[in-house]
Amino acid sequence: MNSYRANWVSSMRSSQGSIKRIFHHIDYIMGLQARLLYIFTIIFSVIVSYAFYTSPGLTISMLPLFFFIYAAMVSALATEPIDEISKGTIQVYLATGLTREEYYKAWLLGGIAFQTLVFVLIYTVPAFIVNPSIFFATPSSYGLNVPMGNLIVIGALQITYYGVTAMAVGAITKKRSMAVLSVFSLMAIIPFLVGLISSIVSPHSAEYVTSLVMLFCNQLFYAGIMSYRNIGVFGLNPVIESIIVLLVLNTALILFSYMAWRRIEI
Amino acid sequence: MPEKPVYPHVKLRVLIRHVARLRNVPSRDIERIAKLTGITRYLDFNVKSLSRGYLQRLGLALALLGDPEILLLDEPTANLDPLSRKEIIELIKDLMQDLGVTVIIATHILPELQQVANYIVFINKGQVIEYGDLNSIVTRYRVTATFKIRTDKPRKLASKLIMLEKVKAVEIIRDGLLVKATGEGVEEIKLYLEEAIGEVASLELISSELGELYEKLAGIN
Numbered sequence: 001m002n003s004y005r006a007n008w009v010s011s012m013r014s015s016q017g018s019i020k021r022i023f024h025h026i027d028y029i030m031g032l033q034a035r036l037l038y039i040f041t042i043i044f045s046v047i048v049s050y051a052f053y054t055s056p057g058l059t060i061s062m063l064p065l066f067f068f069i070y071a072a073m074v075s076a077l078a079t080e081p082i083d084e085i086s087k088g089t090i091q092v093y094l095a096t097g098l099t100r101e102e103y104y105k106a107w108l109l110g111g112i113a114f115q116t117l118v119f120v121l122i123y124t125v126p127a128f129i130v131n132p133s134i135f136f137a138t139p140s141s142y143g144l145n146v147p148m149g150n151l152i153v154i155g156a157l158q159i160t161y162y163g164v165t166a167m168a169v170g171a172i173t174k175k176r177s178m179a180v181l182s183v184f185s186l187m188a189i190i191p192f193l194v195g196l197i198s199s200i201v202s203p204h205s206a207e208y209v210t211s212l213v214m215l216f217c218n219q220l221f222y223a224g225i226m227s228y229r230n231i232g233v234f235g236l237n238p239v240i241e242s243i244i245v246l247l248v249l250n251t252a253l254i255l256f257s258y259m260a261w262r263r264i265e266i
Numbered sequence: 267m268p269e270k271p272v273y274p275h276v277k278l279r280v281l282i283r284h285v286a287r288l289r290n291v292p293s294r295d296i297e298r299i300a301k302l303t304g305i306t307r308y309l310d311f312n313v314k315s316l317s318r319g320y321l322q323r324l325g326l327a328l329a330l331l332g333d334p335e336i337l338l339l340d341e342p343t344a345n346l347d348p349l350s351r352k353e354i355i356e357l358i359k360d361l362m363q364d365l366g367v368t369v370i371i372a373t374h375i376l377p378e379l380q381q382v383a384n385y386i387v388f389i390n391k392g393q394v395i396e397y398g399d400l401n402s403i404v405t406r407y408r409v410t411a412t413f414k415i416r417t418d419k420p421r422k423l424a425s426k427l428i429m430l431e432k433v434k435a436v437e438i439i440r441d442g443l444l445v446k447a448t449g450e451g452v453e454e455i456k457l458y459l460e461e462a463i464g465e466v467a468s469l470e471l472i473s474s475e476l477g478e479l480y481e482k483l484a485g486i487n
Contacts, residue, residue, distance in 0.1 A: 020290075024287040025288070031280075032274065088272035095328075096328050097288040098288055
């Protein structure tokens with residue numbers, strides 16, 4: 001019994017130390033790598049705060065544009081570990097007390113999860129201050145029929161999706177360019193090409209095929225396009241479909257990239 | 267300490283502080299370690315502005331955070347110019363003396379190793395071919411070595427020793443002599459000293475031709 005307790009105390013201490021190291025590394029890497037993202041965040045939060053006072057509808061409709069800029073920056077940040085592997089910088093961290101798992105978790109939390117939270121806060125804090133009912137407003141006059149709250153949830157999950165995709169592809173190919181290309185492919189290239197090809201090959205099913213691809217590649221667009229129907233490709237509400245698909249994809253990709261990072265050769 | 271680490275382009279202080287936090291070392295130790303490794307005045311410099319020699323010092327500083335009992339150094343003098351190599355070897359010697367830390371060095375540069383090593387493991391094609399106290403290995407394999415002889419009459423002793431066939435060189439130093447002799451000559455010198463010279467206080471191995479020793483060992487295997 002005593003040895004069981006001793007083991008439990010020892011493992012608790014060890015995991016406490018591990019969590020501490022992860023947060024120290026997050027603090028360190030964010031101070032070094034995320035400067036551009038912070039500058040963009042500050043500028044955009046000022047713009048969003050001002051715009052919520054003057055034209056809330058326009059601010060909500062700007063969300064997809066802001067989202068794509070932000071997602072691209074987070075994805076670029078998520079590929080930074082690949083750069084550290086190719087340069088050899090990672091050896092310094094791994095030789096000085098950080099384990100591979102801690103290194104991966106620090107980037108996952110600091111480079112993706114924390115940035116996703118910042119994205120959510122940029123929109124929600126000014127909206128709460130100006131008028132919380134904005135969360136339920138739909139900027140239909142600007143071509144979107146999805147409430148802002150839903151857009152933010154999908155956007156946040158999608159940023160995570162692109163970030164983890166970049167980390168997973170980077171871990172497999174060890175090439176930053178491939179990781180960035182994979183994210184841009186999901187964002188725009190694949191949906192565009194599939195839409196183009198299916199409209200030429202099979203015009204009758206083009207819309208269905210494009211929507212299906214959109215659901216797995218660019219959920220914010222999918223929710224926006226399908227929002228006027230209220231029924232998605234699987235017969236559910238398009239917002240619900242997007243959230244479910246994103247949750248499944250994110251879980252699978254996080255597990256996959258975690259396994260890939262544990263085995264990566266340095 | 268990795269052989270060829272590529273450090274991030276940050277100030278030395280930032281990197282050392284980060285590693286200190288990872289190891290749960292108080293930040294006041296940063297100054298102490300920086301002083302020990304001779305990088306105090308570069309703490310606010312960017313890593314990219316450092317020479318290779320100072321990068322190795324930085325590597326040693328990072329390795330020393332948390333006062334480890336053992337330091338494992340992989341080719342600490344690789345890719346360094348002769349002056350920097352000498353500096354790093356001197357630094358390792360000082361650290362061994364000042365901190366009492368055990369240093370394990372993996373290297374191909376044997377002449378430098380003999381300045382700091384007292385126990386050696388020779389590995390050839392992945393196999394351990396010999397190991398043991400440096401002094402006893404040198405004596406056993408009769409390789410050329412330099413000994414220090416403490417004496418208060420160095421000139422008299424030097425004039426006699428230089429006449430011995432196996433002695434290659436004799437140098438008078440402040441508290442005695444440095445005698446370089448071939449492996450076969452070691453026993454002859456010892457015998458001579460025991461029989462002829464009563465005032466000799468000690469015979470201490472200073473360095474040996476480890477390259478020659480390695481060649482002998484690799485040849486045997």
